[in-house]
Amino acid sequence: MSNHNKSVKTEIGQGIFWLTLNRPEARNALDANMLNEIEKAITDAEANKDVKVIVIQGAGEKSFAAGADIRQLNERKSLEALVPGMQGIYNKIENCSKVTIAAVRGFALGGGCELAMSCDIRLATKKAKFGLPELSLGIVPAAGGTQRLSRMVGKGRALDMILTGKIIDGEEAERIGLTSYFVEEEELQAKILEVAEKVLKKGPVAAMLAKHAVHKGYDIDQDTAMWMEKLSQAVAFGTEDKHEGTLAFLEKRQPEFKNR
Helix, strand or coil: EECCCCCCEEEEEEEEEEEEECCHHCCEEHHHHHHHHHHHHHHHHHHHHCCEEEEEEEECCCCEEECHHHHHHHCEEEEHCCHHHHHHHHHHHCCCCEEEEEEEEEECCHHHHHHHHHHCEEEEECEEECCCHHHHHHCCCCCCCHHHHHHHHCCCHHHHHHHHHHHHHHHHHHHCCCEEEECCHHHHHHHHHHHHHHHCCCCCHHHHHHHHHHHHHHHCCCHHHHHHHHHHHHHHHCHHHHHHHHHHHCCCCCCCCCCC
């Protein structure tokens, strides 16, 4: 099943929801229309019981997403920054129950970098270019940029990237922990599938619980987070999937998870 909107292309197959940012002529710049379509696609993927993994990628080889549409930004007024907007959509991606993978080749700047950071797993090629150049425009990275980057790569590196606006390639991004995988250009598609396949073999309820435990537990005190982890395990223990997973292990076969 696939649908071809102007800005976003979606396709579903074998448990994977492919979300392709489809404005290559504009380096997949994130204008208001594209952001609305991304949000709608994520809502559709979230509601689809057959979807276990969402892959976000950019059409063309030059860009994942080259940030917000500057012309639209130029017209924004002060209070407009307070609406959920891009930050709200990216929070929705981080909080969605499916595992999310960002595949980055070419530019992932500003809002594009922040979009990749809102995903659970990131892959990048040598030609990937990550950066938060917002300060050059007299604005701050405000779709999670100041927060997610510092949590991923540490405060010192985040401040350096944000204050100098420097742009790093996929290899350096992997070295500092901004991405999980660094792959050769021609191997990107195969690697996305390999990573997605690994996730698809896991218990989907457990994957959702583990993902939320990591995201939600990261910023609270460890004692409270440990209790949340324990409660997540209690939920997992009550599922049919836990029975099937442990039984399959004992019977030396692949489990057949039912997502319940």
